[in-house]
Amino acid sequence: MSVTAPAGFEAAGVAAGLKSTGKKDVAVIVNRGPQRTAAAVFTSNRAKANPILWSQQAIKTGAADAVVLNSGGANCFTGDFGFQTTHQTAERAAELLGVGAAGIQVCSTGLIGTGDETFRTRVLSGTADAISRLSADGGDDAAHAIMTTDSVPKTVRIEGDGWTIGGMAKGAGMLAPGLATMLVVLTTDAQLTGEEADAHLRAATRVSFDRLDSDGAMSTNDQVTLMASGASGRTPDAAAFRAALTEACMSLATQLMADAEGAGHDIFIRVLHAANEDEAVTVARSVARNNLFKTAIFGEDPNWGRVLAAIGTTDAEFDPYDVDVTMNGVRVCTGGGPDRPREEVDLSGRMTRVDIDLRVGEAEATVMTNDLTHAYVHENSAYSS
Amino acid sequence: MSVTAPAGFEAAGVAAGLKSTGKKDVAVIVNRGPQRTAAAVFTSNRAKANPILWSQQAIKTGAADAVVLNSGGANCFTGDFGFQTTHQTAERAAELLGVGAAGIQVCSTGLIGTGDETFRTRVLSGTADAISRLSADGGDDAAHAIMTTDSVPKTVRIEGDGWTIGGMAKGAGMLAPGLATMLVVLTTDAQLTGEEADAHLRAATRVSFDRLDSDGAMSTNDQVTLMASGASGRTPDAAAFRAALTEACMSLATQLMADAEGAGHDIFIRVLHAANEDEAVTVARSVARNNLFKTAIFGEDPNWGRVLAAIGTTDAEFDPYDVDVTMNGVRVCTGGGPDRPREEVDLSGRMTRVDIDLRVGEAEATVMTNDLTHAYVHENSAYSS
Numbered sequence: 168m169s170v171t172a173p174a175g176f177e178a179a180g181v182a183a184g185l186k187s188t189g190k191k192d193v194a195v196i197v198n199r200g201p202q203r204t205a206a207a208v209f210t211s212n213r214a215k216a217n218p219i220l221w222s223q224q225a226i227k228t229g230a231a232d233a234v235v236l237n238s239g240g241a242n243c244f245t246g247d248f249g250f251q252t253t254h255q256t257a258e259r260a261a262e263l264l265g266v267g268a269a270g271i272q273v274c275s276t277g278l279i280g281t282g283d284e285t286f287r288t289r290v291l292s293g294t295a296d297a298i299s300r301l302s303a304d305g306g307d308d309a310a311h312a313i314m315t316t317d318s319v320p321k322t323v324r325i326e327g328d329g330w331t332i333g334g335m336a337k338g339a340g341m342l343a344p345g346l347a348t349m350l351v352v353l354t355t356d357a358q359l360t361g362e363e364a365d366a367h368l369r370a371a372t373r374v375s376f377d378r379l380d381s382d383g384a385m386s387t388n389d390q391v392t393l394m395a396s397g398a399s400g401r402t403p404d405a406a407a408f409r410a411a412l413t414e415a416c417m418s419l420a421t422q423l424m425a426d427a428e429g430a431g432h433d434i435f436i437r438v439l440h441a442a443n444e445d446e447a448v449t450v451a452r453s454v455a456r457n458n459l460f461k462t463a464i465f466g467e468d469p470n471w472g473r474v475l476a477a478i479g480t481t482d483a484e485f486d487p488y489d490v491d492v493t494m495n496g497v498r499v500c501t502g503g504g505p506d507r508p509r510e511e512v513d514l515s516g517r518m519t520r521v522d523i524d525l526r527v528g529e530a531e532a533t534v535m536t537n538d539l540t541h542a543y544v545h546e547n548s549a550y551s552s
Numbered sequence: 553m554s555v556t557a558p559a560g561f562e563a564a565g566v567a568a569g570l571k572s573t574g575k576k577d578v579a580v581i582v583n584r585g586p587q588r589t590a591a592a593v594f595t596s597n598r599a600k601a602n603p604i605l606w607s608q609q610a611i612k613t614g615a616a617d618a619v620v621l622n623s624g625g626a627n628c629f630t631g632d633f634g635f636q637t638t639h640q641t642a643e644r645a646a647e648l649l650g651v652g653a654a655g656i657q658v659c660s661t662g663l664i665g666t667g668d669e670t671f672r673t674r675v676l677s678g679t680a681d682a683i684s685r686l687s688a689d690g691g692d693d694a695a696h697a698i699m700t701t702d703s704v705p706k707t708v709r710i711e712g713d714g715w716t717i718g719g720m721a722k723g724a725g726m727l728a729p730g731l732a733t734m735l736v737v738l739t740t741d742a743q744l745t746g747e748e749a750d751a752h753l754r755a756a757t758r759v760s761f762d763r764l765d766s767d768g769a770m771s772t773n774d775q776v777t778l779m780a781s782g783a784s785g786r787t788p789d790a791a792a793f794r795a796a797l798t799e800a801c802m803s804l805a806t807q808l809m810a811d812a813e814g815a816g817h818d819i820f821i822r823v824l825h826a827a828n829e830d831e832a833v834t835v836a837r838s839v840a841r842n843n844l845f846k847t848a849i850f851g852e853d854p855n856w857g858r859v860l861a862a863i864g865t866t867d868a869e870f871d872p873y874d875v876d877v878t879m880n881g882v883r884v885c886t887g888g889g890p891d892r893p894r895e896e897v898d899l900s901g902r903m904t905r906v907d908i909d910l911r912v913g914e915a916e917a918t919v920m921t922n923d924l925t926h927a928y929v930h931e932n933s934a935y936s937s
Contacts, residue, residue, distance in 0.1 A: 213863025214872040216760025244860055244873070246889040279857025280890050335861075388863050458843070458924070459932055466933030475629055476772050479599025487599040488629075504631040505665050541841070541926050547844055548851030548925075 169322035170196050170305030172333030173356035176394025178305035180312025183293025185239020185277075185286065191312035192239040193293030196352050197264060198299055200231055202397030206365035207272065208372050215222035216243030217250045217282075218273040219256065220449035222390060225269045229361020232270035234299075234392050235260050237290050238313050238337065242275040243387045245282035252287040259291050263298045274350045274390050276315055276337065295453050310335040313350055316546065321422035323415045329401040330357035332411055336419040349376070349423060351391040353415060357400035357408060367409045368393045375416035378448070379424060379535045380455045391416075424535050425517075429542030432464050434519040437533040441525050446483035447532035450523065453477045454534075461539035464519055469512035471500040474523065485525035493522040554691030554707035555581050557718030558741035559780025563690035565697025568678025570624020570671065572845075576677030576697035577624040578634060578648020581737050582686055583617055587782030590616035591750035592657065593757050595774035601628030602635045602667075605659040607775060610654045617655035618676045619737050619777050620645050622675050623698050623722065627660040628772045630667035637672040644676050647712065648683045659735045659775050661700055661722065695720040698735055701931065706807035708800045714786040715742035717796055721776075721804040734761070734808060736776040738800060741784035742793060753778045760801035763833070764920045765840045776801075809920050810902075814927030817849050819904040822918040826910050831868035832917035835908060838862045839919075846924035849904055854897035854903060856885040859908065870910035878907040 171178050178196040198205070207226045209219050225231070235256055242249045257271035258503045264271075297312075310320035313331040314337050321336040338349025338404035359367070372391055393412075424433050436454050441447035455461055456478035471492040479487050488503030497506070519538075537543075556563050563581040570577040583590070592611045610616070620641055627634045642656035649656075669682055682697075695705035699722050708719040723734025744752070757776055778797070809818050821839050826832035832927050842862040848855040856877040864872050873888030882897045884890070904923075922928075 205906070212861060212864040213866075214860045241857070244857060244885065244888050246887075279855075279861065280885070337892060387857075387864065436904070458928075461933035462929050465929065468933070470664075472626070472772075475599045476597060476664065479597040479772065481598075500629065500665070502631075503629050505629070539929060541929050542841075544847050544850065544924060544926050544929055547847035 169310045169335045170333045170352050170354045171306035172271040172324040173331040173354050173396065173398070175199050175398030176354045177301040177303050179297040179300040179311040180305065180308030181293055181297045181301060183289045185237055185289050185293070191308065191546065192237055193290065193297050194236045194309035194312035195260065195294065195297040195301065196234045196354065197308055197399060198394045198396050200396055200398070200438045202358060202395055203230045203232055203270065204359045204361050204397070205229065205393065206226040206361065206368045207390055207392040208272050208368060212385055212387050216275055216386045216388040217242050217253045218242055219388060219390060220250065222274065222429060223270060227302050228269060229365065230270065231272050231394055232266040233260055233264060233347055234272040235273040235294050236313050236350055238276050238315050240275060240277040240281040241279045241388050242282040243279045245280065249282040249382050252282055255287065256290055256294055260294050260298060261297060267350050273390050274388070276388050279387060300445045306333065306335065313337040316428055318426055320492065321419050323418040325411045325415045327357065327403055327407060327411050330355060330399040330403050332415045334415050334419055336407045336423060338423045349389055351419060353391065353393040353412070355395045356397065357395055357401060357403040358397040359395040360529065364393050364395055365399060367412050370409055371413040371416045375420045378533060379420045380452055403470045420535065424537060427537045429540045430537035431517065431540050432519045433517055434464060434521060434536045434538065435533050436521045436523070436536065437531060439522060439524045439531045440527055441530040442484040442528040444530045444532050447530050448534060449474060449481050450478050450483045450525065451532055451534035453481050454521065455536035458539055463513060465538040465540045467514035469494045469499050469509045469514060474521065475500065478523065485527050489526055491524040495520055554695045554720040555690050555718045555737050556691035557709040558716040558739050558783070558784030559783065560584050560741050561739045562686040562688050563688060564682040564685040565690065565693030566678055566685060568674045568681065570622055570674050570678070576693065578675065578682050579620055579621045579694035579697035580645065580679065580686065581619045581681040581694055581739065583779045583781050583784070585879040587743060587780055587853045588617055589744045589746050589749050589780040589782070590614065590778065591673055591746065591753045592775055592777040593753060595606065596892045597772050599772045601626050601660055601773040602630060602638045602772060603627055604775060605635065606706060607640045607657045607659065610657060613654060614750065615655065616657050617651040618645055618649060619657040619758050620657060620679050621659040621698050621735055622678065623661050623670050623700050625660060625662040625666040626773050627667040628664045632663065633820035637667055637675065641675055641679055644837070645679050647681060647728045648680060649903050652899040656729050657777050661735055661773050664772060667766055668715045678922040691718065691720065698722040701813055703811055706804050706811070708875045709805040710796045710800045712742065712788055712792060714795050715740060715788050717800045719800050719804055720740055721808060725806045734774055738776070738778040738797070740780045741782065742780055742786060742788040743782040744780040748790070749780055752797050755794055756798040756801045760798060760805045763918060764805045765837055796830070805920065809922060812922045813921035813931045814925045817904045817923040818902055818907060819849060819921045819923065820918050821906045821908070821921060822916060824907060824909045824916045825912055826915040827869040827913040829915045829917050832915050832920060834866050835854055835868045835910065836919035838866050839906065840921035843924055849899060850923040850925045854879045854884050854894045854899060859906065860885065863908065870912050874911055876909040880905055
């Protein structure tokens, strides 16, 4: 059901010829109301694609009627022509939906630097085609239409107290923080103001997508959009809604991790007893981005020396000679020296847990990443993406 | 000739049984004077190996009689026992050479967390063995004895105005800044004070080893040591000596790059027209550390979008939509859009040049890196190192 699980939403996914494979490549999700509340968060990369430049402005009203997404080209660094393509996409969708262009969020993903006349023509016709096929059952088609190198669609549905959250995500490479590289649309039939939607979305993404760092490469096109229709007629308890939205985001984030390009291990790096949460994230991320650590996990080698060498590059508060490292439950390093024999660590499964105890304070954070494998190198060297 | 090219130096390299292969693994380089001037720079990683902790203290006198190096274990995170091993190594060498223990620099490289009783015994006996074999022709043996995953020894010799600089280096993985992961010994028979040696060494390493970032992983054991014997009887022109020392460091740094684990391309990322040199380095390094860029070069794909996505993560002064990117002489991106067709770029050779013009100021800097290949993943996953 994906984004059409909550009441008030319709969606469609169509093949517009952007993908050479002929697979679906344009999705539209429409909020039929009665509310048209919306919020979005965007990549913090200064190199932003044209749809990001458009959507960042359009969302400032705290409202949106629809999101139009394509997965056949990033429309990034395509100049004024590319921005006009985005603008025309919003205008075409608005006209067909009978709303204002500022109510249309636009998202793109694919190869940077592509977005010619043919691309524009197909995006515009695909948008019209999708709008003609909108349906309250269209969530799954939409989830398929945003896939690029994803091997499976990612969707989520969470039930609250009389309200529902639905969502879909795509993303398999360029997965790094602020945000992880991806497009996400979340929907709900709960009643929310624009301010509430924005605050909930930022809180939820901060501890989910922002903690996913598959390959350290930050995208130009990331966007997470939340639309609320209010169609349930229920105003949710704020804490309950935020918890549910966070759960939805975590579900989609872990689905992205599990399908990351060429990955063999899903690695949860948890930093314990840090001075504060920011430092816990910094320390965890230094490990998540260390290629020697990532290749060691691929090789199923509990190489805690590479963990300590990685965290030693940060300026977080801790004594490098008084740190514990535990891998899949076996403490292999304590107080700056070897502890249990590394042979006791079993890294043969996909799920990998690395706990780093800094012994300083009370804060903790977990960063999710993947190993660095032959398949990753293959996927990212053999094709332009 | 390596480190024994300048007058006043003797060296040896022996097999002490630290390496399971039976190859040479302990090297000693002795400065016979008349001067015993020395300077050293060390890894900026907070996780420092025991030899680093020792050598940082010992070099504060601005003098050294010898460097003892082993390539059979990092002696890092081996606790008090490991520090005592380093201390005993210095004392044993000092006793046999008839000098004070503070005159002995100690360097180690190999697997972190290893350094048991057997390791200590073999390092101590290897040190004694090497000292018994010291020779003015021993530079090549020493250069071989510090190799780990290096496929070839790295040496350099530069002739000045009546004085000579010699050098050797090892390093193939964990090559990242501040310093690149490696051990380097430089020798000269020029007459230098401790302050002069320190200033020249810092100036030379800042623009050579510090700009080498093969895989973004910073070591715990890096050290570059310069010893000056004064045996030429010549006091060098300061500018000429600094230029020659920089040339020696650049020669060794490019040799390290050319032999980096599993690398298929040597990539020089030059940032032009930056606001200042620090920002030029920051921008270049963001590309050097981007796995998607590195895999694209492995795939011989001139994917300039990945370059712009990488530099967009920095806070350096530039307009992301007004940047030029040139690959091996072909400008593929200008002013935030495509320029020459990517098909014109030939990336089939090992030497790869990426020029990024920020169009802001007058500063420039070059960072050296390698591509990310199947061989890199294999070497760093198949064995503990």
